[in-house]
Amino acid sequence: MLGDYRITGRRASDIAASVEAGVGEGALAPGALLPPMRELAAELGVNPNTVAAAYRTLRERGVIETDGRRGSRVRARPSSAPRDALRMEVPAGVRDITAGNPDVSLLPPLDGALAAAARRYAEAPTLYGQDPVVPQLARLARADLDADGVPAGPVAVTSGALDGIERVLAAHLRAGDAVAVEDPGWGSVLDLVPALGLRVLPVAVDDEGPRTDAVARALEAGARALVVTSRAQNPTGAAVSAARAGELRALLAGHSGVLVIDDDHGHGIVDLPLHPLGGITRHWALVRSTAKAYGPDLRLAVLTGDAVTLDRVRGRQRLGPGWVSRLLQYAVVELWTSGAVDRAAVARSYGERRDALVGALRERGVAAHGRSGMNVWVPVADETAVVTRLLAAGWAVTAGARFRVESGPGVRLTVSPLAAADVPALADAVAAAVRPAGGGRSV
Numbered sequence: 158m159l160g161d162y163r164i165t166g167r168r169a170s171d172i173a174a175s176v177e178a179g180v181g182e183g184a185l186a187p188g189a190l191l192p193p194m195r196e197l198a199a200e201l202g203v204n205p206n207t208v209a210a211a212y213r214t215l216r217e218r219g220v221i222e223t224d225g226r227r228g229s230r231v232r233a234r235p236s237s238a239p240r241d242a243l244r245m246e247v248p249a250g251v252r253d254i255t256a257g258n259p260d261v262s263l264l265p266p267l268d269g270a271l272a273a274a275a276r277r278y279a280e281a282p283t284l285y286g287q288d289p290v291v292p293q294l295a296r297l298a299r300a301d302l303d304a305d306g307v308p309a310g311p312v313a314v315t316s317g318a319l320d321g322i323e324r325v326l327a328a329h330l331r332a333g334d335a336v337a338v339e340d341p342g343w344g345s346v347l348d349l350v351p352a353l354g355l356r357v358l359p360v361a362v363d364d365e366g367p368r369t370d371a372v373a374r375a376l377e378a379g380a381r382a383l384v385v386t387s388r389a390q391n392p393t394g395a396a397v398s399a400a401r402a403g404e405l406r407a408l409l410a411g412h413s414g415v416l417v418i419d420d421d422h423g424h425g426i427v428d429l430p431l432h433p434l435g436g437i438t439r440h441w442a443l444v445r446s447t448a449k450a451y452g453p454d455l456r457l458a459v460l461t462g463d464a465v466t467l468d469r470v471r472g473r474q475r476l477g478p479g480w481v482s483r484l485l486q487y488a489v490v491e492l493w494t495s496g497a498v499d500r501a502a503v504a505r506s507y508g509e510r511r512d513a514l515v516g517a518l519r520e521r522g523v524a525a526h527g528r529s530g531m532n533v534w535v536p537v538a539d540e541t542a543v544v545t546r547l548l549a550a551g552w553a554v555t556a557g558a559r560f561r562v563e564s565g566p567g568v569r570l571t572v573s574p575l576a577a578a579d580v581p582a583l584a585d586a587v588a589a590a591v592r593p594a595g596g597g598r599s600v
Contacts, residue, residue, distance in 0.1 A: 160184075164192070167203055172211035177220055180231055191221060191229045217332045217354030232351065247553040253574065254583075255555040257391065257532065259426070260573040263506060264452045265497035267488065274487035289471065289480035290314050294490050298445075298459040301424075307443055308436035310461040313471050314481045318422050319345050321444035321460040321470075322384065323353070328469035329416045329440055330355055330381055337375035337383040339367055341534070341560040341567065343391045343420075346384055359562040362390065364528045366397035369404040376408070382416035383409075387431055389423025389449070389530025392560045392569035394511065396423075396529040402432035409437045416466075419443040425450025427529045428504035440466050447489055449531075450498050457485050507531045510572040510580070517584035523591055533570045537591055540566040546590035552583060 166172035179185035332354030340359030435441035442462030557567035
């Protein structure tokens, strides 16, 4: 079970530290099965409750995972090694379409906005005790949310979308609770959930968002929360349609205790309408990041939700960072009010490249998905083989393992580095990689 490694300790903290040390040293390999609690308790001469407490601590730290009667195992990848860190080196001369970054030519310059923010700061320096959210930013954000049909609620500001999602989950859930998460889906959320000591319940996705039947199964399995990407889903490009939103809202109406989180990170880069799910259950939140439209380094997202959720988030935030820099908030206000980004033009630019690639692949018999945003998802039979063949052909793409739990294999292609002239060559390379030696149509 553990080979030659011996777990030691008499207290729960010592037992947990012993397991964590074994993982850190490599003596306990990913997937290693830990002894049943009673068996380890007998070996160490301690109460089984002590071992149970140690295992609970390890789960909360993201070191191990427990699957009912199958027991507890060392996680395949500890929370300290997120999926985003598992990037391959892109050789010189190879086109890199792996990163998922926005097209820098579509991002606004920040010097003017930051200079304007500095001038506002000079007139009224930020001191302790002030409102954590700049009032003008809150008004502008709330007006935008109202226009998109997001239910009324207070506004908070977090350090990006993932920070907002983490704070909302932590405000309501406890270690061991289950969270329904899109599969394939954003790797950072798939890592965050177990790192918080929570359990992932994968939910299948199609072009219109999370499948209603899959969400229903997750709710029946005890999901306490549901995280949904509203538009520009990473990696599939899915967007929640009006029909799908109606189905999901009807389903959630029978589960009022479920926490619902809408991640609208595509706001500002997509032209499809928003169909939020919030407001049906007692507790809900919607988060909008500025990263894709205005620049990842701004590290600012707007969060709204029900009053209890926002009160908990803001209260816990006060005990940590306190607030997101008002200098950054001033800069975002300047970007918004000056029209620094033509949202329609940005959405059109990504849409033309994405649609061209999806169309070119389908012309070559390759199934591809990409309804919104900057990513295209191609289901494949063998990720490693396809990634390797494309690398040899001069293209670096992302293996779908970074985004999957139970869903089938695939590769993600990010269109933001592409020009229109690149599409035919890339589509040819993908078709050849997916169907080597002149095989039939792709999966």
